[in-house]
Amino acid sequence: xxxxxxxxxxxxxxxxxxxxxxxxxxxxxxxxxxxxxxxxxxxxxxxxxxxxxxxxxxxxxxxxxxxxxxxxxxxxxxxxxxxxxxxxxxxxxxxxxxxxxxxxxxxxxxxxxxxxxxxxxxxxxxxxxxxxxxxxxxxxxxxxxxxxxxxxxxxxxxxxxxxxxxxxxxxxxxxxxxxxxxxxxxxxxxxxxxxxxxxxxxxxxxxxxxxxxxxxxxxxxxxxxxxxxxxxxxxxxxxxxxxxxxxxxxxxxxxxxxxxxxxxxxxxxxxxxxxxxxxxxxxxxxxxxxxxxxxxxxxxxxxxxxxxxxxxxxxxxxxxxxxxxxxxxxxxxxxxxxxxxxxxxxxxxxxxxxxxxxxxxxxx
Amino acid sequence: xxxxxxxxxxxxxxxxxxxxxxxxxxxxxxxxxxxxxxxxxxxxxxxxxxxxxxxxxxxxxxxxxxxxxxxxxxxxxxxxxxxxxxxxxxxxxxxxxxxxxxxxxxxxxxxxxxxxxxxxxxxxxxxxxxxxxxxxxxxxxxxxxxxxxxxxxxxxxxxxxxxxxxxxxxxxxxxxxxxxxxxxxxxxxxxxxxxxxxxxxxxxxxxxxxxxxxxxxxxxxxxxxxxxxxxxxxxxxxxxxxxxxxxxxxxxxxxxxxxxxxxxxxxxxxxxxxxxxxxxxxxxxxxxxxxxxxxxxxxxxxxxxxxxxxxxxxxxxxxxxxxxxxxxxxxxxxxxxxxxxxxxxxxxxxxx
Numbered sequence: 116x117x118x119x120x121x122x123x124x125x126x127x128x129x130x131x132x133x134x135x136x137x138x139x140x141x142x143x144x145x146x147x148x149x150x151x152x153x154x155x156x157x158x159x160x161x162x163x164x165x166x167x168x169x170x171x172x173x174x175x176x177x178x179x180x181x182x183x184x185x186x187x188x189x190x191x192x193x194x195x196x197x198x199x200x201x202x203x204x205x206x207x208x209x210x211x212x213x214x215x216x217x218x219x220x221x222x223x224x225x226x227x228x229x230x231x232x233x234x235x236x237x238x239x240x241x242x243x244x245x246x247x248x249x250x251x252x253x254x255x256x257x258x259x260x261x262x263x264x265x266x267x268x269x270x271x272x273x274x275x276x277x278x279x280x281x282x283x284x285x286x287x288x289x290x291x292x293x294x295x296x297x298x299x300x301x302x303x304x305x306x307x308x309x310x311x312x313x314x315x316x317x318x319x320x321x322x323x324x325x326x327x328x329x330x331x332x333x334x335x336x337x338x339x340x341x342x343x344x345x346x347x348x349x350x351x352x353x354x355x356x357x358x359x360x361x362x363x364x365x366x367x368x369x370x371x372x373x374x375x376x377x378x379x380x381x382x383x384x385x386x387x388x389x390x391x392x393x394x395x396x397x398x399x400x401x402x403x404x405x406x407x408x409x410x411x412x413x414x415x416x417x418x419x420x421x422x423x424x425x426x427x428x429x430x431x432x433x434x435x436x437x438x439x440x441x442x443x444x445x446x447x448x449x450x451x452x453x454x455x456x457x458x459x460x461x462x463x464x465x466x467x468x469x470x471x472x473x474x475x476x477x478x479x
Numbered sequence: 480x481x482x483x484x485x486x487x488x489x490x491x492x493x494x495x496x497x498x499x500x501x502x503x504x505x506x507x508x509x510x511x512x513x514x515x516x517x518x519x520x521x522x523x524x525x526x527x528x529x530x531x532x533x534x535x536x537x538x539x540x541x542x543x544x545x546x547x548x549x550x551x552x553x554x555x556x557x558x559x560x561x562x563x564x565x566x567x568x569x570x571x572x573x574x575x576x577x578x579x580x581x582x583x584x585x586x587x588x589x590x591x592x593x594x595x596x597x598x599x600x601x602x603x604x605x606x607x608x609x610x611x612x613x614x615x616x617x618x619x620x621x622x623x624x625x626x627x628x629x630x631x632x633x634x635x636x637x638x639x640x641x642x643x644x645x646x647x648x649x650x651x652x653x654x655x656x657x658x659x660x661x662x663x664x665x666x667x668x669x670x671x672x673x674x675x676x677x678x679x680x681x682x683x684x685x686x687x688x689x690x691x692x693x694x695x696x697x698x699x700x701x702x703x704x705x706x707x708x709x710x711x712x713x714x715x716x717x718x719x720x721x722x723x724x725x726x727x728x729x730x731x732x733x734x735x736x737x738x739x740x741x742x743x744x745x746x747x748x749x750x751x752x753x754x755x756x757x758x759x760x761x762x763x764x765x766x767x768x769x770x771x772x773x774x775x776x777x778x779x780x781x782x783x784x785x786x787x788x789x790x791x792x793x794x795x796x797x798x799x800x801x802x803x804x805x806x807x808x809x810x811x812x813x814x815x816x817x818x819x820x821x822x823x824x825x826x827x828x829x830x831x
Contacts, residue, residue, distance in 0.1 A: 116746050116749055116750060116753075119749070123813075125812055125813055125814065128813045129813075157817065158811070158817060159811045159813050159817075160811045160813060160814075160815020161813065161815070163815045164814070205755075205827030205829065206756075206827045206828070208827060209823075209827065229827070231755070231828055337812070337813055453823055463829070471820075472818070472820050473818055473820075474817060474818060475806075475818055
């Protein structure tokens with residue numbers, strides 16, 4: 116298939132691997148930001164093929180993983196209401212809150228529906244004027260424009276029965292949180308290609324300069340990832356921190372200005388708690404105050420719900436690249452994809468789930 | 480030689496009925512029930528056993544061990560690109576029986592109909608069941624119809640059970656795999672599951688993906704003729720190819736090593752999988768099978784499969800190994816190796 120096969124080409128991959136081996140002279144720790152990249156690395160076995168000098172650590176870029184428990188519990192509370200049609204992307208349905216997940220709410224009679232586009236939820240609101248339709252708007256900058264567009268559309272149509280639980284998170288503040296930690300190990304980043312498709316890379320220039328790290332917006336296919344690693348290693352070896360774009364076929368320096376404008380119009384930056392990491396200032400998006408009628412947490416008054424995580428889980432350290440999943444004592448034992456204890460095992464894109472699914476690393 | 484009739488083009492007009500939707504009385508055993516059975520169901524399912532309208536079918540079976548299977552079909556939506564719940568219900572049970580190596584002989588059909596189901600829809604489903612049974616060469620010999628109130632089921636549920644007789648000398652088992660055996664897949668993966676997913680509420684998008692629903696009893700017959708040492712066969716429906724292979728590995732206490740580049744997925748199906756973030760290895764198929772055969776018989780079986788309409792794209796996708804017992808591994812396109820695990824549950828479309 117065009118745009119896929121050529122980026123999965125074994126010969127191109129071999130050439131890039133050879134070039135990485137020729138370039139690297141010392142150990143480097145590189146973090147891939149996005150869970151989609153982690154998934155591809157494990158699925159294609161890229162980590163097995165890299166020279167031993169390169170250590171890949173897995174970043175916080177799995178929106179399902181980092182959605183805080185509070186948000187899940189608030190969503191569950193709203194979804195259980197009789198007057199609500201609760202809509203969500205597919206992979207949020209199985210994410211456990213403190214006691215339940217959306218599937219279980221559905222089994223008890225909650226009207227929970229999976230949608231592929233938030234505009235489907237707006238359509239449901241239009242077709243069901245006597246019901247409240249709520250959409251669980253999670254994700255990074257990538258999904259924010261579509262989710263913002265849903266509010267804009269609902270407002271334009273005068274729909275008063277559509278609202279969102281918004282738990283959007285932003286990548287650059289998370290990168291700064293990782294880099295400014297005294298325990299930080301990360302020396303270079305593969306930035307999340309699709310986030311950069313929306314946002315461009317101007318936000319990354321000051322981070323690269325301040326922390327003297329290379330940041331390479333990178334795609335999701337094996338050849339993309341290997342080329343991203345090669346560029347990062349070249350910048351590291353030549354001591355030239357800065358931003359260099361690998362994902363040329365999709366990412367422009369300015370991103371997508373139309374999409375950015377919609378996000379700006381509907382949402383505003385806020386402090387956000389990340390599951391497994393904690394509060395990161397200025398790292399989230401919420402519905403603008405003047406559009407509060409579309410903010411489901413306000414509409415249904417569930418802002419008060421607060422929760423705690425299981426203590427044994429080291430998801431926070433994994434999401435910051437300090438530890439690998441197989442270094443956790445609970446990995447593959449108390450914590451498996453069917454009994455996830457924390458953020459990184461709950462989603463198929465979480466680092467712990469990817470390790471468990473594709474390699475059983477560290478398990479006999 | 481008489482040409483085989485083209486069942487797909489046969490017309491199937493809806494008989495004149497007093498109602499245009501299913502009523503509770505259609506299941507109450509009175510006149511309306513008789514009307515439904517006589518006018519709608521019997522003309523489609525005629526067989527010597529069914530025509531007697533007894534409470535049971537009495538079958539004269541040839542000698543041999545009897546294979547028996549049952550399955551219930553609740554697919555939503557009931558009509559999807561490439562098929563409907565009717566042909567799925569026939570083909571699914573025919574395949575479950577045929578995977579034992581049996582000659583499939585007879586089916587039962589049980590309907591649960593929701594009050595309000597359009598008779599035209601029911602009739603369309605009956606017609607596709609008739610065509611599917613004729614194509615598979617099996618008789619429908621007994622049946623039952625129940626009607627439930629509106630909201631108690633999703634339009635129509637169908638249960639089918641099937642019996643077949645296993646020829647002398649055939650003894651297949653998922654626990655009989657030996658290192659060195661070849662793993663053969665009859666065609667492309669994920670057609671059915673993606674066809675249904677693309678028309679689901681909330682996910683619908685335009686595509687050319689169609690279900691692969693088909694009866695495979697002709698193909699199993701061809702495989703056994705060419706490969707009398709065949710170890711096992713399975714149709715990878717729910718849970719997909721990955722689940723069936725993991726079941727083999729566990730049952731036989733062996734490992735399976737797959738070659739990713741040998742596994743075929745149609746471009747439109749691959750595109751739909753990419754868009755939704757779904758791995759075709761875990762998606763349901765309804766017209767494909769996996770056969771594990773001794774290495775010495777692999778070539779002959781492959782050729783026989785490729786000469787059959789439902790196996791023209793058959794390929795050896797891997798082999799049985801003594802390493803990593805109980806696990807399925809795959810050589811990735813880049814030459815690395817990864818595990819192909821059991822799925823946790825239904826695959827869900829990813830956020831991004």
